[in-house]
Amino acid sequence: MQTELQKSLKIVFSTLEEKEKFEHASRLIGFDEQTICPPKAMENQGKTIAFLTNQAFKLTKSPEFISAAENLFARREELNLPECLLAEGLHRDYLQSKNITSELDEKFSLILNQAFVDWLNAKNKADFSLFADSLEKVRWVNLKQIELSENSFATPYDHLLQVYERGITTQDLDFCFDACKERLIPLLKKIQKSPRKISADFLTEFAAVDAQEKLAKKLLQKIGFDFSRGTFSTSEHPFTDGIALDDARLTTNYDEHLLMSNIFSILHEGGHALFEQNQPAEDFVYHLTGFKTLGQHESVSRFYENRIGRSREFCSQLFEELKISFPQIFANRTAEELYDAVNLVTPSLIRIEADEFTYTFHIIIRYEMEKMIVNENVKIQDLLKIWADKYEEYLDIRPENDREGILQDVHWASGFGYFPTYALGNMYGAMYFNKMQEEFDVHEAIAQSDLKKINHWMQENVWKSANRLAPKEWIKNITGREFTPQDFLDYLEKKYSEIYGV
Ligand SMILES: [Zn+2]
Incomplete structure (x- = not known):
């Protein structure tokens, strides 16, 4: 036998x-x-x-x-x-x-x-x-x-969710997004009424593309991207692909007036690429590398983009780099102004340029629409109006054209069910950030520019088991706790109440 x-x-x-x-x-x-x-x-x-x-x-x-x-x-x-x-x-x-x-x-x-x-x-x-x-x-x-x-699941949309996020149901998502709405909508109103006005206009001043490209490379080196086993390029919509063993590729997009969009794309996609570069060799041998979910992947990319990239400690180091690369913009600014500006909360139309606080609303809108498309057979031509109405409902703004509205994301060209993974990623990441913090001072490590320490922890706790456990078991394995959106919401409330003094 x-x-x-x-x-x-x-x-x-x-x-x-x-x-x-x-x-x-x-x-x-x-x-x-x-x-x-x-x-x-x-x-x-x-x-x-x-x-x-x-x-x-x-x-x-x-x-x-x-x-x-x-x-x-x-x-x-x-x-x-x-x-x-x-x-x-x-x-x-x-x-x-x-x-x-x-x-x-x-x-x-x-x-x-x-x-x-x-x-x-x-x-x-x-x-x-x-x-x-x-x-x-x-x-x-x-x-x-x-x-x-x-396979059988509660609703057609649940079915699609399983393709991207094994074990997560619409019931889980409804619970998470209701909690987000309950806690974030009142805080957003307070922030908007806050007398504290943050200026971020200087971030849209002219920044030459060649200098942006050099900085992008430096940032990738700083977070530990291995150029001998990966490469980076440009595309309309930044993305990362783990092409094969020793070949992780990411892209960014340069806009002379959106310097920060490139920087945060690099940190985000760089996070994805680090994850790909640190897959256990054994998982390639056993063809397991495709088993990790998009939510697990997004937790890592958004961890590097937001928890590291938008932290006060990282901003102060980034500021020193920016003064060298773009003296005309940053010579008369301070690191604190940069920190405030990259954390400015302002309802906006474009998801990938959204601030960390309002980002979740972009996902909630897409999630609610995806359920309508898949479960309720809504008419495709009605989507334009639904999109605009939902932006008005949650963020009090309406797109002026389809490019800044429903056409902004590439995802629906390949199907539905992907978007919630971004929000789940934020929630997983917040949970393991807190666990990491129990073991060492994460902000201190960022301040010391010691990303190796963080990457090592990620390798041992987050990356190694991702192909082997479905998300809920994986997060419990890392943190010892059941999956919850509370850590993410606590983090947002604390950070943004402090920035806006509300
Ligand atoms: Zn991503």
């Missing part, structure tokens, strides 16, 4: 290695598509990606592979831990895609690729109508995937 198990392991591993080659190639082309690919070549390039991912998909559809993988799942108690985790993951994927034929999978890929092309075009022209048909098709893809899946 032992030999049968060995045979199954051999089939599974050799298939996954082959599959990884196709996926590796498609990730590389995908990175190219979002960075340097000429616009007219995108559609064709997308077809190549669809072909490669379809080849990968087909490999997992072979009866030999399925029976070997299901055999491993049935006998998982006889396997070692990483093999057992792999068997469980393959079984989840199997139930998810059991009824999706390779023709249908290819059709999905082509629709999603076309949606990306249409979104980019529509965003450039600030015209939602150029994307509406594609968005309808994206919804069809998601609903079809749900219909064909053999």
Whole structure:
């Protein structure tokens, strides 16, 4: 019997290695598509990606592979831990895609690729109508995937959540977001009435792109990004991709009048890239690296962006760098002015440029709309008005055009259910920040520029177990406590009451 198990392991591993080659190639082309690919070549390039991912998909559809993988799942108690985790993951994927034929999978890929092309075009022209048909098709893809899946969840939207955030339900999210609304809305009103006026106008003064690029590199070095095992580039929407072992890539976007947007993108994407660069080698061997969730990933990126990047201690070091790189802007400023300015609370339209305090509202709006799109079959053409109404309801502002409204994010071109992971990331990160703080003074480490100490703690406590535990178990494993939004809300209340004296 032992030999049968060995045979199954051999089939599974050799298939996954082959599959990884196709996926590796498609990730590389995908990175190219979002960075340097000429616009007219995108559609064709997308077809190549669809072909490669379809080849990968087909490999997992072979009866030999399925029976070997299901055999491993049935006998998982006889396997070692990483093999057992792999068997469980393959079984989840199997139930998810059991009824999706390779023709249908290819059709999905082509629709999603076309949606990306249409979104980019529509965003450039600030015209939602150029994307509406594609968005309808994206919804069809998601609903079809749900219909064909053999996993079952409370609502269709719960189903999509599982793809990104295993074990988190709409019930969890409703609870978290209600708590956010209850505590943050009154505080936002107090902040807006506060006599304390913070000026951030100097942050939009002209900052040359070449100097921004040099600073971006320095910041990546400072947080511990390893340039021998990663690279950075530019794209319309900053992102990070763990392309393969020893190859983590991130992008930023330079705007001469949005210096801080580049800096915080670098810290955010740099956080994602650090996570990718510090995956346990064993997880590559056992094909587990794709098991971590987006919320786990976002917790890390937002930890580097906000808990480190927007801390008083980091701002004071950043200020010294900025004085050297952009003396015309910073020579007559102070570190404290920079700290206040990067923590200015001001309701705004663009999520990725939102301040840390109002950010959660951008997610709540998208979450509420995603539930309407997926569960309630809302009309796609009504989304424009719903979007604007929700911005008015929560932040008291309305977009003037579709680019600064519904077209700002790329995510819906690939489906629904992603956005809540950003807010969950903030909540996980706040919980493990508090745990880290019990072990050493985190702010002191930032002040000492000792990010190695922080990275080491992250490696041991946060990164090492992420592929192996679903988020709720993972956060309990790190902190010894059940998942809660309270740490995040406590942190926001304390920090922003102090800044605004309210
Ligand atoms: Zn991110």
